[in-house]
Amino acid sequence: MASTQVAPWLSVVVPIYNEEESIPHLYTHLTAALAQIDKPYEIICVDDGSRDGSFALLHELADRDARVRVVRFRRNFGQTAAFAAGFDRARGEWLVTIDADLQNDPDDIAMLLDKAAEGFDVVSGWRAHRQDPFLNRRLPSIIANRMISWATGVTLHDYGCSLKVYRTDIVKHISLYGELHRFIPAIASWQGVAVAEMPVNHAPRRYGTSKYGISRTTRVLLDLITVRFLLSYSTRPMQVFGSVGLILGTLGSILLAYLGYIRLFLGSPLSDRPLLLLAVLLVVLGVQLVGMGLLGELITRVYYEGSNRPIYAVREELNGE
Incomplete structure (x- = not known):
């Protein structure tokens, strides 16, 4: 040997x-x-x-x-x-x-x-x-x-x-x-x-x-x-999820502000406007993505501070240390 x-x-x-x-x-x-x-x-x-x-x-x-x-x-x-x-x-x-x-x-x-x-x-x-x-x-x-x-x-x-x-x-x-x-x-x-x-x-x-x-x-x-x-x-998931969330949320808020203006000042009804649903959807998605970014930050912190676990299970070893 x-x-x-x-x-x-x-x-x-x-x-x-x-x-x-x-x-x-x-x-x-x-x-x-x-x-x-x-x-x-x-x-x-x-x-x-x-x-x-x-x-x-x-x-x-x-x-x-x-x-x-x-x-x-x-x-x-x-x-x-x-x-x-x-x-x-x-x-x-x-x-x-x-x-x-x-x-x-x-x-x-x-x-x-x-x-x-x-x-x-x-x-x-x-x-x-x-x-x-x-x-x-x-x-x-x-x-x-x-x-x-x-x-x-x-x-x-x-x-x-x-x-x-x-x-x-x-x-x-x-x-x-x-x-x-x-x-x-x-x-x-x-x-x-x-x-x-x-x-x-x-x-x-x-x-x-x-x-x-x-x-x-x-x-x-x-x-x-x-x-x-x-x-x-x-190490910075908020920057990807948060950025997209802010963009969508901002776009949805602008649309809602526009729809609010034409409803309050121009008297135009909104019930038949698909744009209203799109604006609400964008705001909701924006909030969700920012929340995902915060959860990602928490998970990242736990990952780096926690102990690493192997991705395999060993039955036996020969000539190991």
């Missing part, structure tokens, strides 16, 4: 869900690539509720190699939760995320780390020659990447590529849920970090089947709205 006396310099986080065919090949290829880097490392494999023989294989690897740490979820919580569990346990100065299906090339890790050494806190892989079907994988990805870049102000060609390098202290302070793992570079940019992108190799899937389809695009787009809000107004 490999020694654990030396603290790891590099932590590699690998989310795994029903990948029993690829795990032996992944371990062989990944350890060979990490040996070339010649730095102490750990591999954190997060079994996201696999129903095949993935955990049994990971158990064998953990018994043979103490650098392999295994986290097993009670059920399938999703890739974001798997990354979050790995981030929570990472001990290295640098952290690498990579998929288990071997479509990402472990040999590219050294290149990304070299780029990070130039002064970047996040280096994202770009599958410039992606080996996936165009209609249901690449086309939605192209659209989503452009929307994310536009909405967040952090321009990347490939937010969905799992092969990324992070300075560990960056991701330790990011709370993940939903599909937010793909937005980490954008969220990290709020902290003022330097982000770079490099083309990486991408291979066709040789083992197992893809766990993602075009239906995932809807969830990503909804999370994009969340990220946009988090980046701009997470």
Whole structure:
């Protein structure tokens, strides 16, 4: 069994869900690539509720190699939760995320780390020659990447590529849920970090089947709205809800003042005027949105002052601290 006396310099986080065919090949290829880097490392494999023989294989690897740490979820919580569990346990100065299906090339890790050494806190892989079907994988990805870049102000060609390098202290302070793992570079940019992108190799899937389809695009787009809000107004929700509420309320008040004038001074009846209903509706919406802003401020205060809870449940760990 490999020694654990030396603290790891590099932590590699690998989310795994029903990948029993690829795990032996992944371990062989990944350890060979990490040996070339010649730095102490750990591999954190997060079994996201696999129903095949993935955990049994990971158990064998953990018994043979103490650098392999295994986290097993009670059920399938999703890739974001798997990354979050790995981030929570990472001990290295640098952290690498990579998929288990071997479509990402472990040999590219050294290149990304070299780029990070130039002064970047996040280096994202770009599958410039992606080996996936165009209609249901690449086309939605192209659209989503452009929307994310536009909405967040952090321009990347490939937010969905799992092969990324992070300075560990960056991701330790990011709370993940939903599909937010793909937005980490954008969220990290709020902290003022330097982000770079490099083309990486991408291979066709040789083992197992893809766990993602075009239906995932809807969830990503909804999370994009969340990220946009988090980046701009997470600590000041009153400014977004209150601003819209004031605009609507002011417009409704002006309409009511106008209607009041023509009723009191011109004697015109209001019972048949749809404008009256619109004015009342605008005022009510304005009051509601300002109230939502106040509630948002209270919730934000509770969130930042309260304790953080994990978004996953662990069944067992191997070679953990």
